[in-house]
Amino acid sequence: MSRPIIEFIDVVKAFGTQRILDHVSVGFPEGKTTVIAGGSGQGKSVSLKLILGLIKPESGQILIEGQDIASMKRRQLNTIRTNFGVLFQGSALLDSITVFENVALPLRERRSLSRQEVHRRVEEMLDQFDLSGHGEKYPAQLSGGMKKRVGLSRALMLQPKIMLFDEPTTGLDPEISMEIYRLFFKTQKKFGYTSIIVSHDIPKVFNLADQVIILKDGKMIVFDSPEEIQFSVNPEIQSFVETTMGQVYISQDIEKLS
Amino acid sequence: MFQYIEKLGATTIYYLRDIGRMGLFLLQSFAGVFSHPFRFRETIRQIKEIGSSSLGLIAFTGAFTGMVLGLQGYYTLSKFGSEGALGSAVALSLIRELGPVLTALMVVGRAGSAMCAEIGIMRNSEQLDALECMAIDPFRYLITPKFLATLISVPILTQFFNLIGIAGGYLAGVVLLGVNPGAYTSGIEQSVVNLDINLGIVKSFVFALLIVWICAGRGYFVHLIRGAGFGAEGVSRVTTQAVVYSSISVLLWDYLITAVML
Ligand SMILES: Nc1ncnc2c1ncn2[C@@H]1O[C@H](COP(=O)(O)OP(=O)(O)OP(=O)(O)O)[C@@H](O)[C@H]1O
Ligand SMILES: [Mg+2]
Numbered sequence: 001m002s003r004p005i006i007e008f009i010d011v012v013k014a015f016g017t018q019r020i021l022d023h024v025s026v027g028f029p030e031g032k033t034t035v036i037a038g039g040s041g042q043g044k045s046v047s048l049k050l051i052l053g054l055i056k057p058e059s060g061q062i063l064i065e066g067q068d069i070a071s072m073k074r075r076q077l078n079t080i081r082t083n084f085g086v087l088f089q090g091s092a093l094l095d096s097i098t099v100f101e102n103v104a105l106p107l108r109e110r111r112s113l114s115r116q117e118v119h120r121r122v123e124e125m126l127d128q129f130d131l132s133g134h135g136e137k138y139p140a141q142l143s144g145g146m147k148k149r150v151g152l153s154r155a156l157m158l159q160p161k162i163m164l165f166d167e168p169t170t171g172l173d174p175e176i177s178m179e180i181y182r183l184f185f186k187t188q189k190k191f192g193y194t195s196i197i198v199s200h201d202i203p204k205v206f207n208l209a210d211q212v213i214i215l216k217d218g219k220m221i222v223f224d225s226p227e228e229i230q231f232s233v234n235p236e237i238q239s240f241v242e243t244t245m246g247q248v249y250i251s252q253d254i255e256k257l258s
Numbered sequence: 259m260f261q262y263i264e265k266l267g268a269t270t271i272y273y274l275r276d277i278g279r280m281g282l283f284l285l286q287s288f289a290g291v292f293s294h295p296f297r298f299r300e301t302i303r304q305i306k307e308i309g310s311s312s313l314g315l316i317a318f319t320g321a322f323t324g325m326v327l328g329l330q331g332y333y334t335l336s337k338f339g340s341e342g343a344l345g346s347a348v349a350l351s352l353i354r355e356l357g358p359v360l361t362a363l364m365v366v367g368r369a370g371s372a373m374c375a376e377i378g379i380m381r382n383s384e385q386l387d388a389l390e391c392m393a394i395d396p397f398r399y400l401i402t403p404k405f406l407a408t409l410i411s412v413p414i415l416t417q418f419f420n421l422i423g424i425a426g427g428y429l430a431g432v433v434l435l436g437v438n439p440g441a442y443t444s445g446i447e448q449s450v451v452n453l454d455i456n457l458g459i460v461k462s463f464v465f466a467l468l469i470v471w472i473c474a475g476r477g478y479f480v481h482l483i484r485g486a487g488f489g490a491e492g493v494s495r496v497t498t499q500a501v502v503y504s505s506i507s508v509l510l511w512d513y514l515i516t517a518v519m520l
């Protein structure tokens with residue numbers, strides 16, 4: 001696989017006495033899609049926050065293109081962060097401004113473009129996500145699926161190298177989830193970003209994965225393909241696969257993959 | 259025994275951290291003024307927000323406070339046959355004490371609580387994280403405009419309160435009870451000195467700072483406040499806490515400033 005663009009080296013993260021990550025070392029290959037799966041409260045969101053520098057590890061290094069963000073000052077961190085696009089679990093749109101303003105925000109804040117140019121780019125992006133005509137609405141007036149699409153537009157506005165998705169489809173009905181994955185496929189093809197997806201939507205999301213990481217009891221177990229998980233002889237993995245994903249889905253999934 | 263000591267230690271550390279966080283929050287809020295680009299429009303919008311949300315309330319409380327002062331003052335002063343001093347009694351009470359304090363308490367109730375809840379909800383719904391991830395400084399973008407707007411609005415609202423209050427005193431004392439109008443106004447002119455006005459202004463700035471610091475800060479750290487709980491419940495608890503803490507601080511500092519500047 002290609003070289004890692006993000007790398008955890010011996011990372012320890014704890015809250016009080018609770019160890020979330022226990023000496024974890026893992027790499028996220030450039031241009032590929034990594035899926036992080038694991039039970040609730042195992043530290044999936046915490047891992048994403050570590051990558052974003054929103055929280056710091058107790059020890060170890062987190063390298064983004066070779067630079068350790070764990071020891072960085074705010075200013076340097078901000079430079080690194082311009083490489084990232086994030087789709088938050090609840091979309092995290094600013095609710096005091098309109099959809100248009102939300103999507104325009106990264107452009108207004110990080111680029112110096114003319115009014116017309118901002119307008120053009122935002123409209124183009126909204127159009128791609130079937131959101132034209134909704135620009136003047138406020139986030140509270142949107143459905144969950146629409147919010148995700150606005151969140152995705154905002155995240156892609158600066159053409160990030162790395163996209164992080166925290167449970168992009170949790171709480172959406174299957175049809176809308178499929179729509180989100182379709183948009184994911186389309187935009188990844190277009191922008192070629194590295195992606196990390198945290199998801200419970202196991203069967204669907206496994207079809208997108210180049211690498212799967214299962215997070216369990218503070219350890220990250222890496223699989224170079226979704227199939228590898230199926231044939232894992234590790235009894236813990238087997239039990240995880242059964243309890244988290246359900247036997248039925250898995251067998252369907254194998255059929256689809258093979 | 260050991261458990262008890264351990265608990266005490268943990269509590270002490272928690273409060274020290276909390277104080278440290280809040281101190282840093284204050285510094286960053288002011289530093290936000292100097293990070294570019296300054297959000298001038300947002301500051302104006304916030305002034306309108308704080309000003310207009312409290313204006314009616316301030317007018318109402320100001321008028322009735324003034325009228326009550328007029329009635330009470332008349333009752334007391336007439337016992338000594340010095341109703342003529344009513345104007346100065348009303349004006350001094352308002353300018354030195356009641357104007358700044360009551361305005362601050364009204365602003366806490368209207369604008370401060372709203373501010374705390376707004377920021378708390380932004381924290382819980384990851385909007386603040388989203389700003390950071392877009393490399394947008396949440397202080398410059400969100401907090402600093404609120405700080406400046408409060409520091410500008412509260413002193414203006416205080417003076418507005420004083421004016422309405424003095425007029426209310428006039429209504430009660432002169433119009434209703436028949437105090438000589440010339441005595442009412444000349445009493446104010448003769449008794450109110452610069453020190454009184456300065457004292458009122460200093461108070462209104464200090465109160466404004468306390469309100470926005472505590473209300474915005476509590477909302478900002480909603481996720482770190484012990485015992486607040488999570489989600490909507492956390493925000494509502496922390497908002498109540500912000501209102502209580504800022505009201506108490508206003509009264510405490512009112513005493514301190516009066517004692518020092520007297
Ligand atoms: N700021 C924090 N302070 C203390 N504990 C925290 C904090 N953030 C997360 N935790 C704890 O860390 C653990 C992992 O949390 P995390 O949010 O990463 O779970 P998750 O794997 O994303 O779960 P879910 O699928 O439910 O979203 C949880 O037990 C949580 O209680
Ligand atoms: Mg999570």
